[in-house]
Amino acid sequence: MDVVNALAETWPRRGQARRAFGEVAREHLDDVYRYLVFLTADPVLAEDLTGETFEKAFRSWKRFDPRRGSERTWLYQLARSKALDHFRSEARRRKREDRSAAEAPQAAEPLAEGISPELEGALRSLSAGEREVVVLRIVLELDAVAAARVLGISRTACSMRLARALQKLEERMEAHVVA
Amino acid sequence: MSSPELVANRLEELLAGAFPETEGEARLQGLARDLQSASLAAPVSLRARVEAIKPIQRSRMPRRHRVAVLVACALLIGAAVGARAYFSGSGPGVVQGEGMPVHDASQQPRASYQPWRPRTQSSDLQGEPSLAPPAAVQPGRAQDVDMWIDLRVQDADHVSSASQDAMRITRALGGVVTSSTVDTRGNQGRAQLTLRIPVGNLDDAVFRLTQLGTVTAQRTNTQDLQAPLDRVSRRIAELRSKIRIELARLASGQLTAAEELEARIHLENLRRNLDYAKRSRASLVSKTSMADLTFRLATAPAGTADKSESGIPGAAHKAADFLRGAGAVTVFAALVLSPLVVLAILAWLGVRARSRRIEARLLDDPQPGATTRPS
Numbered sequence: 001m002d003v004v005n006a007l008a009e010t011w012p013r014r015g016q017a018r019r020a021f022g023e024v025a026r027e028h029l030d031d032v033y034r035y036l037v038f039l040t041a042d043p044v045l046a047e048d049l050t051g052e053t054f055e056k057a058f059r060s061w062k063r064f065d066p067r068r069g070s071e072r073t074w075l076y077q078l079a080r081s082k083a084l085d086h087f088r089s090e091a092r093r094r095k096r097e098d099r100s101a102a103e104a105p106q107a108a109e110p111l112a113e114g115i116s117p118e119l120e121g122a123l124r125s126l127s128a129g130e131r132e133v134v135v136l137r138i139v140l141e142l143d144a145v146a147a148a149r150v151l152g153i154s155r156t157a158c159s160m161r162l163a164r165a166l167q168k169l170e171e172r173m174e175a176h177v178v179a
Numbered sequence: 180m181s182s183p184e185l186v187a188n189r190l191e192e193l194l195a196g197a198f199p200e201t202e203g204e205a206r207l208q209g210l211a212r213d214l215q216s217a218s219l220a221a222p223v224s225l226r227a228r229v230e231a232i233k234p235i236q237r238s239r240m241p242r243r244h245r246v247a248v249l250v251a252c253a254l255l256i257g258a259a260v261g262a263r264a265y266f267s268g269s270g271p272g273v274v275q276g277e278g279m280p281v282h283d284a285s286q287q288p289r290a291s292y293q294p295w296r297p298r299t300q301s302s303d304l305q306g307e308p309s310l311a312p313p314a315a316v317q318p319g320r321a322q323d324v325d326m327w328i329d330l331r332v333q334d335a336d337h338v339s340s341a342s343q344d345a346m347r348i349t350r351a352l353g354g355v356v357t358s359s360t361v362d363t364r365g366n367q368g369r370a371q372l373t374l375r376i377p378v379g380n381l382d383d384a385v386f387r388l389t390q391l392g393t394v395t396a397q398r399t400n401t402q403d404l405q406a407p408l409d410r411v412s413r414r415i416a417e418l419r420s421k422i423r424i425e426l427a428r429l430a431s432g433q434l435t436a437a438e439e440l441e442a443r444i445h446l447e448n449l450r451r452n453l454d455y456a457k458r459s460r461a462s463l464v465s466k467t468s469m470a471d472l473t474f475r476l477a478t479a480p481a482g483t484a485d486k487s488e489s490g491i492p493g494a495a496h497k498a499a500d501f502l503r504g505a506g507a508v509t510v511f512a513a514l515v516l517s518p519l520v521v522l523a524i525l526a527w528l529g530v531r532a533r534s535r536r537i538e539a540r541l542l543d544d545p546q547p548g549a550t551t552r553p554s
Contacts, residue, residue, distance in 0.1 A: 025229050033221040041546055047225045054229045084538055087547040112217035119213055129542030137194070138214045144191060152535075159187030166190075166207055173210070 021061045024071050025054055031072065031140055032079050034112070038135035039083055041124055043109050049086060053079040069149060076136070076150045087128075122172035130165035137162050262508065321463065323402040324378060324470035328385070330392035331479055335368035338476050341391040342370045345474055348387045352380040354469070369477040375469045388474060395477075404467050411460045418453040422446060 032053055036046035057064075057078050064074055111120055123131060136147040137158075148158035190207075199205040221229075332341050339361060346356050354376035361370040376384045389397075425446040428434065434442060541547045 022230075025232070029221045029226060029229055030219070033225060034219045037219060047222060050221065050225055051228045055232055058232045084541065087541040087544075088537065091541060091547070112219040115213060115217045119210075125545060127543045127545055128547050129539070132542065134214065138211050139217060141215070144187075156184055156187050159190055160183050163186055163190045166210060170206060170210060 019071075021058055024075075025057070028072055028075050029054070032075050035076055035132075035135055035140060036079055036083060037111055038123070038131045038139065039080070039128055041111065041128070041131065043111070045086070049079065049082050053082045056082065070146070073142075073146050073149055076140075076142075080132075080150060118173050118176040119169075121176050122169050125172050126165060126168060130161070130168060133158065133161045134165050134169065138166075320403060321405045321408045321467035322378075323404050323466045324381065325400040325402075326381075326385070326470060326472045327396070327398045327400075327475070328388060328394065328472065329396040329475045329477070330389070331395050332392040332476055334366050334478055335363035337392070338363055338368035338370050338478060341476050342372060344391055345372055345374070345388055345476075348384060349374045349376060352384050353377045354380070354384065367478050370475070372474040372476075374472040374474055376472055378468060378470050381470045381472075384472065388472075392476060404463055408460065408463045408467070411456055411463060415453060415456045415460065418449055418456060422449045422453065425449065 029050070033046060033050045036049050036053070037043050040046050040049065053075065057075060060078070064071070068074075069077075111123060115123075123134070126134070133147065133151065136142045136150060137144070142150070144155045144158055147162075148155045151158055151161075153161070189204075193199065193204055193208055194211060199208055330341070332338055342359065342361050346359065349356055349372075354374055356372060356374055358373040359370070360372075362368060374384075425442055429439065429442055429446070
């Protein structure tokens with residue numbers, strides 16, 4: 001597994017030139033999109049949020065400090081913040097309109113290509129928080145420290161959350177197979 | 180190592196490619212491989228949207244940031260002004276000399292307190308006006324000048340010698356010592372001399388006296404007597420004129436006996452008033468020709484050194500004074516601001532905890548951001 005070492009990325013070489021934003025965006029666009037697809041379980045919403053994330057990243061690019069984390073970790077943090085803002089506003093809207101119970105289920109679009117329907121079904125049944133840790137650690141191959149930084153929790157808590165998520169995923173897959 | 184940490188460490192080992200020891204571990208590795216095989220690329224429309232991000236307008240500082248910057252600048256300016264006022268000595272902490280005499284508030288005009296700066300030869304040559312002592316004395320006008328000078332000297336010996344020098348200087352400049360008290364005990368001592376010095380020589384006297392030690396306080400009090408002097412002079416001229424008129428009347432020989440008696444009585448009164456006016460004028464002239472100077476000498480209180488000494492000790496004392504002042508300001512600021520800081524920290528912690536609770540609740544939902552869209 002090609003593990004991204006967050007500690008190595010935390011301290012860039014002295015005098016290292018900052019890359020152009022376009023170059024960074026091109027390099028990490030797929031990863032950020034993938035992260036948001038797994039987090040939201042909604043590719044269309046993920047597309048919107050990815051666009052907004054990069055717009056915000058562009059506005060904040062001058063403030064990005066490479067000593068405090070890699071570009072990738074920073075982009076995931078921005079994406080997470082965008083997604084949480086969206087979740088909050090949606091929760092408020094649903095509460096206000098009292099439509100949560102009456103809301104029709106959306107048409108399920110595939111999360112990703114190359115995964116079995118059982119795995120996809122099991123992934124969808126996980127909570128957003130569980131899917132988030134799975135995508136960060138397994139799909140995007142972030143190491144425990146970098147993932148913990150994105151989630152704002154400790155390294156051990158991050159590993160424990162991943163262990164529980166994987167266990168749950170396995171159980172749901174078995175249940176699908178049995179069904 | 181605790182159980183959760185063991186589980187976490189084993190999981191990390193398995194993800195890093197460790198050989199599975201149980202069937203469950205092998206299944207977990209297989210699951211991870213399945214997840215890693217998921218391919219998902221950003222759609223073309225999203226790629227085009229991100230590529231199209233361009234600097235439409237300059238990133239302006241948000242309004243709340245501008246307000247924060249303005250408030251910070253205002254606080255900094257206020258702090259700087261306060262610190263300047265505190266350290267420039269214009270505050271109430273300025274040394275005015277212990278036991279400074281209380282003066283009659285009705286005396287006008289009164290000179291304000293101005294710390295005395297010893298005149299140097301070079302500055303004298305430059306004719307620096309601010310060094311001309313006493314600043315409130317106006318040449319050409321009759322003024323009653325009272326001065327107080329407090330000096331600090333090293334030890335009791337210097338109190339005695341400086342007192343002797345002060346008396347010598349006073350006499351050399353045509354002045355008189357009206358009273359003197361010298362009190363020395365061990366290494367401590369103090370002296371008070373009351374001097375009367377011709378106003379014309381006051382400048383020299385002050386300069387020479389302040390060379391005898393370190394000036395800790397100086398005060399000048401002037402009372403303008405020009406108006407009373409002019410009034411008395413006019414009165415004298417008027418009385419002389421009236422006396423001449425009465426004398427002429429008496430010399431004419433045209434007065435009756437009764438009128439002559441009355442004229443002589445009047446003349447006598449005028450002469451008495453003239454004498455009185457002359458004495459008043461002499462008194463005023465005497466007051467304005469000599470300045471009263473109270474000259475006090477004292478040693479530094481036991482356990483303290485002369486703060487105005489030069490060289491490294493002087494610099495050390497100045498640094499200590501500065502640090503004391505800065506410390507006082509810091510303690511004051513800490514006392515005033517600490518409750519606010521604690522409240523701000525508590526509020527921040529509360530907001531963060533609430534935000535985390537909401538966040539955890541949202542992420543517990545399998546589809547937290549589900550929206551209704553036309554299918």
